[in-house]
Amino acid sequence: MFIDRARIFVQSGKGGDGMSSFRREKFVPKGGPDGGDGGHGGNVVLVADRNVNTLVDFRFRRLFKAKPGGKGQGANCYGRNAEDLLITVPLGTIVKDEESGQIIADLSHDGQQAVVAKGGRGGRGNWHFRSSSNRTPTFAERGEPGEERWLRLELKVLADIGLLGYPSVGKSSILRKVSAAQPEVAAYHFTTLNPILGVVDLSDHRSFVMADIPGLIEGASEGVGLGHDFLRHIERTKILVHVLDVSGMEGRDPIEDYEKINEELRKYSEKLSRKKQIIAANKIDMLGDSDNLERLKAYMDERGQEVYPICAMTGEGLEVLLERLWELLETYVEEPEEIAEEVVYKAQDKPDFEVKRADDGAFVITGPRIENLVAMTNFDDDQSLRRFQRIWRYMELDKLLKEKGIHDGNTVRICEMEFEYHE
Incomplete structure (x- = not known):
């Protein structure tokens, strides 16, 4: 059976959580923090293989998830990096992002690879957060979430x-x-x-x-x-x-x-x-x-x-x-590819964060910086929570929310996390 189009969902691995720990050795009463970083999550990688002829395998399997990174350990031991998830496709496969329609890769050579979902980085252990004012940080970062997206694969037959x-x-x-x-x-x-x-x-x-x-x-x-x-x-x-x-x-x-x-x-x-x-x-x-x-x-x-x-x-x-x-x-000579018009990207005044009002009245904040911060913060730890509040003030999110008309007691939602707003 010849299948020349497929739709698949890919999800890279989450980064491993950082470790919060302290040295415990004889004759070292105040060893200090030694929590190691978490490992990186696995990437999802498409690989062109000359021995694969069609996209028929994707009729029966459409979900591809890479493994998460390992958690950090004490004694500054790093977590294990997860292995990449390799998916073989035929030569001549065009890879498109379904949401934007943008071409991500054109896999036309044997062994050619394309990372279609990048694994999350590992969270930092508490060793990273020591300072002159806080010599015993008890918090560590959680691992960064992996990327996920729907892809469309199209096969163009390669023949002389x-x-x-x-x-x-x-x-x-x-x-x-x-x-x-x-x-x-x-x-x-x-x-x-x-x-x-x-x-x-x-x-x-x-x-x-x-x-x-x-x-x-x-x-x-x-x-x-x-x-x-x-x-x-x-x-x-x-x-x-x-x-x-x-x-x-x-x-x-x-x-x-x-x-x-x-x-x-x-x-x-x-x-x-x-x-x-x-x-x-x-x-x-x-x-x-x-x-x-x-x-x-x-x-x-x-x-x-x-x-x-x-x-x-x-x-x-x-x-x-x-x-x-x-x-x-x-004597065949490949026709040169048309050179695309050079695109000059100019800085825009678009804010890093956007605030919208949900149907239930909650104020929803979106933006990669704040979303990653929420995902990598351990809200059960007091020091971690205070660090989150400091970064929140640095981002001037209170000012942005006030411009949108927020009042005491209103709900603020970031990803799956909800807060009650107070001055």
Whole structure:
């Protein structure tokens, strides 16, 4: 089964809690704090693997959670860092953040990695908080929460040669003839619903990968038929073999088909329309009295396109076609990527914190700094609570709340934590 799209949830590991402890040794009555830091939580990492062909595994497992870091220990011993969670995906996988639609990674090389959720850092032990005014801090930080997000994975098939053409022009028959791949061949349209890869072996240990991609129809650039599912896969191919039916048995005109398909390519992507194409004029064994082949050659000569008459059923003309494809691959030069316009980020007066009024009347404060502070504070410890209050005043959150109209007794909510506000 070929699956080329998937939706998964990833969550990195929480950082380990820091330790609050003091030296306890003989003849050392006041050893001081020695609580170690917590370990870092595990990252969630996607890894491109050439041995994986589809995204089918994600049909049965969609939740991926890395392990948390170990807790700090006494004697300044650090907690163990959690191992990264590695998820293998096929070459050609595009990774997008579902909420923003932003592309996070394009995994096209074997072994290429992308961190999609960064593990939380470990909380600091009480050793870090000693000072001249507080030589015996009893508090330690909790571990930082991990990141979580929904991702969309899209697979673009990686192949040297892509077979392009309308349904039932003989693309699958060509692939069966020149490789060990066994796509279905039948007398109806859209026999091939998913891309199929085959390795073409030539003499002298030469080989390349050819893809039989579902047939394209008019309106595909707007999503008609298999639409974007088709066009997405041919973006990664180096050279296109445009297969045309010159027999005319289905009442189709090969020149008209050629123009319609190229128009769809232009509508979908200007870069795609510029890809090198060579014409495979298939079903020459059924030409009869038709002049389709002569007309096609004359038409393509005017446009500088090469035409190779073939018969996919008998193999006639295929050897010449394959040798020409090899020559083109040997001299192929990747089109340089378009350089994106430089973006200059300017400082904005956007506040670090936002205060909104919830439906229940509570004042909700959001912002990564305050949310992390709440998550990493142990509110059961008096010294830790006083430290939180000092940082709160430093952030001037009281001033911000007063501007929003807060009064004594109102509820303040940060993440899952609720406070009662008092002057």
